[in-house]
Amino acid sequence: MIKTKSLTKVFKVGFRGRKVTALEGLDLEVKKGEIFGFLGPNGAGKTTTIKILMGLIYPTRGDAWIMGSPLGDVSVKRRLGFLPENPYFYDYLKGEEFLHFYAQLIKMPKRDRKAKIKDILSLVGLKGAGDLQLRRYSKGMTQRIGIAQALLSDPELVIFDEPMSGLDPVGRKEVRDVILKLRDEGKTVFFSTHILPDVEMVCDRVGILVKGRLRSVGNIEELLGGHIKSIEITARGISESVLKEMEPLVERVIKRDESLLLSVEKEEDAEKVVDIIQSSGGRLYSLIPQRPSLEEYFMKEAGKR
């Protein structure tokens, strides 16, 4: 759906035209039907990439294709929805008026418009806000009307730039739900973010961009290696002597009131600890394998030079 080949953007900044490379040699491919999370710290070049894909800025070098069409092909935008970062719209328009205007731009037949706009407004949770001027919208509502305009043409591919930034937890969940719904409908979603838990919850694959270069691409399991970092065991009713017995196997012990939180590194050790707890009459409450989080991985990648 999206393909880029050594995409590079060099900006000239300031009076002297000092060159700043925002993006360097990006090779990326987003496949049909997947949810692709584009990660990176601020200033990594995520928005630059998206703006190039949307034809808002021109690449210095390299090529990109959207649904097989090269950049600059306007007709492909009929099958594409886009939400920019911190979107802002004509604030003198009412929600419904705004969507009517955009419906004209995508040449939606007049007879379909009313029903479609009503559907979209309820999909993004803005039912009843269609009569309100956009200047009266809260940040979350603006984000939602932005998603509404992106979905207006029932696009095959959706590109969101930081769709969750600035939203409260409820708003973020709603955006996640919209993305998951799009996946159920077989659409392709490409979105940038730096909110990692959201990515872990919805993305099929991620790409990590740092300082204009793509550090790694793959599905989250692959990237994180799938191995278990440690195992956390919670138990109750453990006497001091039993605890002494377990000590060599346990990495860390945290006492909370009656219960004990034991952190164990190896699987075999965990089994032994469980045996000891059960044979000594203690109660086992939980046993949770700990995987390295995307956040840890991300921090490691972002920190590399």
Add this chain to the structure above:
Amino acid sequence: MKIVAIALNTFKECIRDRILYNLLIFAVLIIGLSAVLSTLTFGEQVRIIINIGLAAINIFGVMMAIFLGIGLVYKEIDRRTIYTILSKPIKRYEFLIGKFFGLLITLVLNLAVMTAGLVGVVYLTGWVINVLLFKAVFLIFMEFVLITSIAMLFSCFSTPTLSAIFTLSFYVIGHLTEDIKFFGSKADSLFAKKLSSLIYYALPNLENFNIKGFVVYGSGVDNSFILFSTLYGILYSAMLIVISILIFQKRDFK
């Protein structure tokens, strides 16, 4: 169709701009006041009314064209409203042309209101309306078209303040080009001669759109002059719009 949608939205944007009403109210006030001023003279009343009225229509209309025109493109980029517009199947030039015509619709409407005010005042003071008055108004409109395209051109790459200064300079110099050429031809230095003729030929001659004097004194204006001025205005504006498109087409929206 898409251009029409953008034009109509631009029109909506313009008519919800407060600056427009301030200017319109002032224009109508001054036109009304011309009737009062005209009583100060004897026998020349209609001339005073028409003279002040047309001047007010001209100046306030030009101010509308400048103040709305300088933000036409700049505001879209600055507020990032252009991002989602261009994410729809719209070419950049279609957007620009839509914006241009949107402002023109606004100006036509305002021109109609101001002209109606002037006609009303002339009618109430008991004078016959001359067709020449409408010809003058039409040429004033052609001047608006030209000023709008100048303002939009600057709006494509410059900030509103600078655009306003540039466009205003164009307006002032545009009314003086004939004088500049005349003084240049009298100058001794070759440089001054060349410079004045360069200014004369490169900058628009806005006196082509000024037949207010003829209306006031009731003398006829050749239709061929009006035709010439109209073509001049259209061609000059078209050239400016093409330059705007070329600039706009290459721009990065950072």
